[in-house]
Amino acid sequence: xxxxLKKWRLFSLLAVLTxxxxxxxxxxxxxxxxxxxxxxxxxxxxMLSSGIMLFVIIVVVAIYVVAxxxxxxxxxxxxxxxxxxxxxxxxxxxxxxxPIILIIILAVPTVYYTYKLGDVKAMEEVDDDGNAKHxxxxxxxxxxxxxxxxxxxxxxxxxxxxxPTKEKVFFNLKAADVKHSFWIPAIGGKLDTNxxxxxxxxxxFDQESKGLKDGVFYGKCAELCGPSHSLMDFKVxxxxxxxxxxxxxxxxxxxxxPVVANAAxxxxxxxxCIGCHATSxxxxxxxxxxxxxxxxxxxxxxxxxxxDEKELKEWIKNPQKLKPGNxxxxxxxxxxxxxxxxxxxxxxxxxxxx
Amino acid sequence: MSSVAxxxxxxxxFWDWMTTVDHKKIGILYLIGxxxxxxxxxxxxxxxxxxxxxxxxxxxxxxxxxxLITMHGTTMIFLAAMPILFGFMNYIxxxxxxxRDVAFPFINSLGFxxxxxxxxxxxxxxxxxxxPDAGWTSYASLSLASTGHGIDFYAIGLQIAGGxxxxxxxxxLVTIINMRAPGMTYMRMPLFTWTTxxxxxxxxxxxxxxxxGLFFLTFDRMFNGNFFDHTMGGNTIIWEHIFWIFGHPEVxxxxxxxxxxxxxxxxxxxxxxxxxxxAMVFATVLIxxxxxxxxxxxxxxVGLGPTANAIFAVATMAIAVPTGVKIFNWLLTIWGGSITVxxxxxxxxxxxxxxxxxxxxxxxxxxxxxxxxxxxxxxxVAHFHYVIVGGVVLAILGGLxxxxxxxxxxxxxxxxxxxxxxxxxxxxxxxxxxxxxxxxWGMPRRVWTYMDGQGWNTANMISSIGALxxxxxxxxxxINIIMTVxxxxxxxxDPWHDGRTLEWAIPSPPPFxxxxxxxxxxxxxxxxxxxxxxxxxxLTPAEPVSDIHMPNGSxxxxxxxxxxxxxGFGAMYHQETSWGLPVLIFGLAxxxxxxxxxxxxxxxxxxxxxxxxxxxxxxxxxxxQF
Numbered sequence: 001x002x003x004x005l006k007k008w009r010l011f012s013l014l015a016v017l018t019x020x021x022x023x024x025x026x027x028x029x030x031x032x033x034x035x036x037x038x039x040x041x042x043x044x045x046x047m048l049s050s051g052i053m054l055f056v057i058i059v060v061v062a063i064y065v066v067a068x069x070x071x072x073x074x075x076x077x078x079x080x081x082x083x084x085x086x087x088x089x090x091x092x093x094x095x096x097x098x099p100i101i102l103i104i105i106l107a108v109p110t111v112y113y114t115y116k117l118g119d120v121k122a123m124e125e126v127d128d129d130g131n132a133k134h135x136x137x138x139x140x141x142x143x144x145x146x147x148x149x150x151x152x153x154x155x156x157x158x159x160x161x162x163x164p165t166k167e168k169v170f171f172n173l174k175a176a177d178v179k180h181s182f183w184i185p186a187i188g189g190k191l192d193t194n195x196x197x198x199x200x201x202x203x204x205f206d207q208e209s210k211g212l213k214d215g216v217f218y219g220k221c222a223e224l225c226g227p228s229h230s231l232m233d234f235k236v237x238x239x240x241x242x243x244x245x246x247x248x249x250x251x252x253x254x255x256x257x258p259v260v261a262n263a264a265x266x267x268x269x270x271x272x273c274i275g276c277h278a279t280s281x282x283x284x285x286x287x288x289x290x291x292x293x294x295x296x297x298x299x300x301x302x303x304x305x306x307x308d309e310k311e312l313k314e315w316i317k318n319p320q321k322l323k324p325g326n327x328x329x330x331x332x333x334x335x336x337x338x339x340x341x342x343x344x345x346x347x348x349x350x351x352x353x354x
Numbered sequence: 355m356s357s358v359a360x361x362x363x364x365x366x367x368f369w370d371w372m373t374t375v376d377h378k379k380i381g382i383l384y385l386i387g388x389x390x391x392x393x394x395x396x397x398x399x400x401x402x403x404x405x406x407x408x409x410x411x412x413x414x415x416x417x418x419x420x421x422l423i424t425m426h427g428t429t430m431i432f433l434a435a436m437p438i439l440f441g442f443m444n445y446i447x448x449x450x451x452x453x454r455d456v457a458f459p460f461i462n463s464l465g466f467x468x469x470x471x472x473x474x475x476x477x478x479x480x481x482x483x484x485x486p487d488a489g490w491t492s493y494a495s496l497s498l499a500s501t502g503h504g505i506d507f508y509a510i511g512l513q514i515a516g517g518x519x520x521x522x523x524x525x526x527l528v529t530i531i532n533m534r535a536p537g538m539t540y541m542r543m544p545l546f547t548w549t550t551x552x553x554x555x556x557x558x559x560x561x562x563x564x565x566x567g568l569f570f571l572t573f574d575r576m577f578n579g580n581f582f583d584h585t586m587g588g589n590t591i592i593w594e595h596i597f598w599i600f601g602h603p604e605v606x607x608x609x610x611x612x613x614x615x616x617x618x619x620x621x622x623x624x625x626x627x628x629x630x631x632x633a634m635v636f637a638t639v640l641i642x643x644x645x646x647x648x649x650x651x652x653x654x655x656v657g658l659g660p661t662a663n664a665i666f667a668v669a670t671m672a673i674a675v676p677t678g679v680k681i682f683n684w685l686l687t688i689w690g691g692s693i694t695v696x697x698x699x700x701x702x703x704x705x706x707x708x709x710x711x712x713x714x715x716x717x718x719x720x721x722x723x724x725x726x727x728x729x730x731x732x733x734x735v736a737h738f739h740y741v742i743v744g745g746v747v748l749a750i751l752g753g754l755x756x757x758x759x760x761x762x763x764x765x766x767x768x769x770x771x772x773x774x775x776x777x778x779x780x781x782x783x784x785x786x787x788x789x790x791x792x793x794x795w796g797m798p799r800r801v802w803t804y805m806d807g808q809g810w811n812t813a814n815m816i817s818s819i820g821a822l823x824x825x826x827x828x829x830x831x832x833i834n835i836i837m838t839v840x841x842x843x844x845x846x847x848d849p850w851h852d853g854r855t856l857e858w859a860i861p862s863p864p865p866f867x868x869x870x871x872x873x874x875x876x877x878x879x880x881x882x883x884x885x886x887x888x889x890x891x892x893l894t895p896a897e898p899v900s901d902i903h904m905p906n907g908s909x910x911x912x913x914x915x916x917x918x919x920x921x922g923f924g925a926m927y928h929q930e931t932s933w934g935l936p937v938l939i940f941g942l943a944x945x946x947x948x949x950x951x952x953x954x955x956x957x958x959x960x961x962x963x964x965x966x967x968x969x970x971x972x973x974x975x976x977x978x979q980f
Contacts, residue, residue: 025795026809031727032794045724053714056678060710063685068703071624073694080625081886082691087630087683095682096675103671106721110671111664113723118660173657178495179590181655181730185796189726192655194591195495196584199657218808222655222730222798224489225496227416230801304805324416 028209029218031185035207038188041113048109052102117189120200123170135164138172140285141180141193141221144232144326145303149285155251156283158290160298161219161236164244165205173199181223184236190222205238216299227325233303250352251281254293261296261349265342272331273343279350289328296351302326309344316340373907375459376866380466381445382761385754387470388437394477395429396828398422403785403821406814409806419802420487421504425480427490428508431604432515433473435742438750439611440469440522443550445761447526449857449864450544452535452873454902457528460952464911465522471919472515479507489800491601494582494593498574503926509572510922514915516564523557526550535856536896537875541635544855544879545628548635549614552642553607559646560603567596576925591656598649606645609741610638612749613680616702619752620684622852623699624691627879630683637676637683644673654725663722670720677713681706696850697771701752704779705745712740715790730800733793739786751778751831759849763862764842770834774827781823788813788820848892854879859892861974867902870967871895899971902962910952917945 024032034040073080125133131152138149139161149156163169173182175193183190188203209216214235221232239247258279260266269279273289281293298307302323305311316335319328335343362370374380402422405413414422448456456462479485484502486492497505530551534543543551571593573579580586582593621628628634650658650666684706695703715737719725728734751774758766792813797804804810848858856873857864859881874896877883881892921941928934 023791023795025791029796029808030794031731031796039727042724042727045721046718046727049718049721049724053718056714057707057710060681060685061707063682063689064703064706067685067689068693071688071691071693073625073692076692080692082624082626084627085629085686085690086627087633088686091686092630092633092679092683096679099675099678103674103717106717107668107671110667110721110723114664114667115660117723117726118663175495178499179493183730183796183798185727185731189723190655190729191657191726194657196589196591197657213807218796220796220798224420224493224800226499227420227487227802229420230416230798230803233805 026213027186028212028214028216029185029220033186034188035205035217036187037204037206038117038202039186040206041117042189045109045113049106052106056099056102117201120170120202122168123200123202134168134170136170136172137161137163138174138285139182139193140174140176141182141225141232142176142327143178143226144221144228144323145290146182146219146232146234147285147287147290150248151284153248153252154283155248155281156278156285156287156291157251157281157294158292159234159300159303160216160294161234162244162247162294163205163236163238164241165208165238167241168202168204170200170202173201178225179223180221180225180232182219183222184217184219186217187236192223205236207238208240209236209238214299228323231302231304231323233300235299235303237299247352251293253282254352255280255282259296259350259352260346262342262345264339265344265346265349268335268339268343269346272335276328281352292347292350294350294352296348297353309341309348312344312347313340316343370907372912373463373909375455375463375905375907377444377448377456377459377462378761378864378866378868380462381441381443383466384437384441384444384469385761387466387473388434388441391429391433391473391477392435392438393828395426395434396825398426398429400821400825402426403818405803406801407818408815409804409808409811411803414802416802417487420489420800421485423800424486424489424492424504424508425477428476428486428512429473430742431490431608432512432519433469433476435608435746435750436519437469437473439553439608439746440465440519442546442615442750442753442757443526443553443611444522446757446857447547447550448529448533449760449860449868450547450855451530451533451538452856452869452875453529453533454868454872455905456525457532458525459905460908460911461521461525463908464914465518465525467911467915468518468521468918469515471915472511472513472518475514475919475922476507476511479504479511482507491597492571492593493597494571494574494590495584497571497593498582498590505571506575506926509568509575510925513565513568513572514918514922516561516568517918518915519557520561520565523554523561526554527558530554535869535873535875538880541632542875542878542880544614545617545631545634545638546611546614549610549617549638552638553610556603556607556610556642556645560600560607563596564600567593567600570596572925576929594653594656595649598652599646602649602652603645605738605741606641608746610641612746613638615749615753615756616684616705617687618855619698619702619756620687621854621879622756622850623696623702624688624693625852626687626691627854627882628683629686629689630679631878633679634683637679640676641673644669644676648673651720651722651725654722655729667720667722667725671717674713674717674720681710681713696755697766697768697775698752698756700772700775701748701755704775705748705752708740708744708748708779708782712737712744715740728793730798731793732789732797732799735799736786736789736793739782739789743782743786748779751775756850758838759845760857760862760864762839763844764838765845765849766838767834770830770837774831774834776827777823777830778827781820781825781827784820784823785817786820788816792817848881852882853892854882856880856893859884865970867904867962867967869893870971871897871899899964899967901964902967903959904962905959906957908952908957910948914945914948914952917941917943917948920944 027033034043140147147158148161173193175195181190181192191199191201216235216237219234276289277292279292301312301315317332318330484504486504486508488497570581580588582588582590648670651670719728755771797810874894884892921938924934924938
């Protein structure tokens with residue numbers, strides 16, 4: 001029986017190795033393929049701690065296997081009474097001191113990175129003209145969507161965070177209703193959005209998202225926040241600084257030059273949707289529903305549905321069925337099919353990138 | 355009561371179990387109650403894994419899924435793992451220290467009934483259709499926002515069950531301090547007794563914060579309190595602190611007794627004294643102590659600031675040192691021993707690699723910046739299942755096989771036991787190993803479903819298949835138990851032949867007064883010492899045979915707890931119904947009357963006479979048992 005068990009162990013070890021080598025996940029959301037300095041720092045810690053821990057596992061398993069092979073009663077005979085050893089100070093000292101050393105090796109970089117990643121002093125820095133030196137994004141998590149406000153730029157968007165690459169981006173995080181947690185796995189670790197205070201941290205985005213499978217990084221809500229917690233996804237678009245600047249300008253311009261792809265759709269929007277949703281990307285956050293100024297540029301409807309007309313109409317008709325517990329009412333019986341078509345057409349035309 | 359077995363009617367037997375204050379019967383009640391909830395929590399787990407079998411699955415709704423994860427966690431921790439461990443503590447610990455019962459038999463019974471009614475209260479939520487849905491941690495902003503009575507069931511049910519736990523903890527502490535047999539010094543106590551002792555001390559300090567937190571939550575939800583409502587000046591982070599000040603020690607309350615059980619198994623089936631016993635004791639105490647210093651590592655991502663995170667990170671890593679000492683001492687216990695691989699030993703041997711893996715991922719998460727990535731991902735799900743299933747549940751299953759003959763006088767079938775182990779062990783690694791990678795690949799925990807195209811499909815499928823294997827293992831165990839009970843082949847005092855501690859020198863199951871005469875303890879592993887010196891009874895009496903004073907059974911603990919149970923419903927419904935408040939008052943008054951009855955009653959117990967004991971000894975000799 002034990003032989004079978006040993007074989008199984010060997011097999012499982014191989015399986016683990018295969019998984020380890022093949023298993024780095026997908027680039028847009030894997031912590032094992034970090035695309036930002038914060039994620040890279042955390043990955044370094046992961047490698048260091050994994051190495052130390054693998055060493056510990058190997059030592060333990062080695063002693064364990066040898067003991068199991070050598071000291072079986074079937075070998076030693078039924079009458080064998082082993083020596084009743086009380087202990088060994090020397091040995092016990094060794095396996096107290098070596099773990100302490102291993103822990104120190106891990107603790108030093110841990111403390112270093114804790115302070116490094118927690119340093120948000122630069123957030124307040126301003127240049128000679130009094131403008132903020134760094135990009136700051138105010139993130140507000142709501143049931144079950146994300147609002148991204150750029151206070152220094154006077155723009156606001158939702159569900160799809162747009163940021164420049166290769167520079168520190170600072171975040172102010174808070175939740176509007178219940179606690180959520182802001183996580184972009186491929187870029188860096190998460191930070192909770194609490195209901196009573198602002199949490200601050202920074203991330204850097206080293207890689208442009210254009211080359212990715214969907215052209216975006218995936219963001220997740222990591223704190224249980226109700227029935228649709230698992231659907232509270234957002235996306236992150238990373239652009240080179242100059243393209244980002246263009247995007248900002250376009251967003252600011254939506255105030256005066258609204259994009260109208262379908263005039264009838266706009267009418268429907270004005271009667272049914274405008275109470276909660278804005279189509280101007282200029283202004284402040286705090287609205288009832290996600291800002292739709294750049295809706296046509298997005299990658300997903302409601303953060304998780306395919307971005308096409310069919311899914312969009314399904315969503316408008318019955319958001320409660322698709323994302324239970326969110327705050328958008330159903331429009332199934334309020335809009336005719338024609339109105340729905342127009343509205344979808346209009347919404348998908350809301351773009352700042354074309 | 356009489357020591358002579360009599361044929362009794364079902365009613366009388368039922369009444370006996372309802373009123374019992376015998377630590378052994380209460381231990382069995384804990385095992386039955388805990389076992390029932392273990393199966394219930396297991397079924398919930400199976401539904402969870404079935405739902406996550408494939409992407410975009412809609413086997414259960416989003417709301418129901420949250421009910422399931424919340425009840426799975428709460429049930430497994432509070433209503434399965436802890437009560438089953440309490441069952442072992444109750445049954446075995448007094449035997450190991452040569453006592454006739456725990457210090458407060460009445461309170462012992464009260465503790466059990468509080469656990470039972472608390473668990474019942476919590477699970478009635480399924481029948482009402484309003485189930486706790488904010489996770490087993492019930493973080494305040496979500497638990498206050500949750501509609502219906504789900505969270506109320508959680509708050510009141512856990513309050514009742516938690517009260518029972520606190521009582522049991524105090525009871526064990528007093529028992530171990532006061533009721534050790536002559537010669538049983540602290541440093542001669544078996545390690546299971548030591549871990550019971552330290553776990554009980556932790557209960558004493560960890561459960562009051564939970565009580566306070568649950569009262570706050572109860573007041574916030576049912577009596578217009580504002581402890582956690584930030585719009586009214588409350589603070590939700592306070593709940594997180596309170597919960598984890600309880601919650602972190604809680605995991606050590608679970609794992610320490612498991613360590614104790616494994617220490618017994620390793621020594622018995624290696625025929626060897628525990629290597630480095632004083633270091634093991636010291637490590638246990640140190641773990642118990644450090645266990646209170648690290649709660650904020652559950653809150654690294656809350657935004658406590660780098661200084662708090664750094665301090666708690668280093669403190670967390672420090673716990674690895676005493677735990678490592680324990681692992682190596684176990685390895686050196688089997689090293690140079692005479693190892694026989696019985697079912698309990700199989701569980702203990704399976705425990706070492708499993709728990710080491712759970713332990714090292716714990717240290718990885720202790721590195722705060724790395725935890726920013728791992729926190730609330732599937733990595734943490736893998737980690738805590740590795741320590742709780744790989745540690746606590748393997749100990750429970752191993753302990754069940756080890757102590758079954760002592761408790762019931764029959765042996766569980768070894769072959770079926772090994773089949774259970776293989777299914778369970780393989781299933782366990784299959785379920786949870788891959789979840790580490792799901793976490794790395796960005797899958798958050800507590801997700802009801804997941805979209806296709808994120809690279810998580812195969813891994814989730816593997817994980818669900820593993821869960822099925824674990825379920826098969828548990829089913830084989832149940833079959834084993836039924837067959838064993840049906841066959842009813844009796845065994846002697848020491849069915850494993852190498853018992854080292856006092857419980858293996860008395861009949862299986864022991865008479866209700868445990869020891870005919872209180873034993874004299876001359877060292878660690880008392881029975882082993884006696885036997886190796888030629889005293890094959892394994893016991894040296896510390897006193898001549900004399901009358902034994904035993905407590906009377908009582909129905910009052912049951913009645914007292916029933917009052918609280920009723921009051922809970924009153925509190926829950928008092929805002930929307932007219933009958934709520936009267937029921938609340940009635941329930942509390944009922945409990946108070948029951949308490950008064952207990953206080954005013956003069957119950958001096960009864961004596962087992964010398965003649966009865968002598969007759970038992972003679973009968974045992976005739977039957978071939980010493």
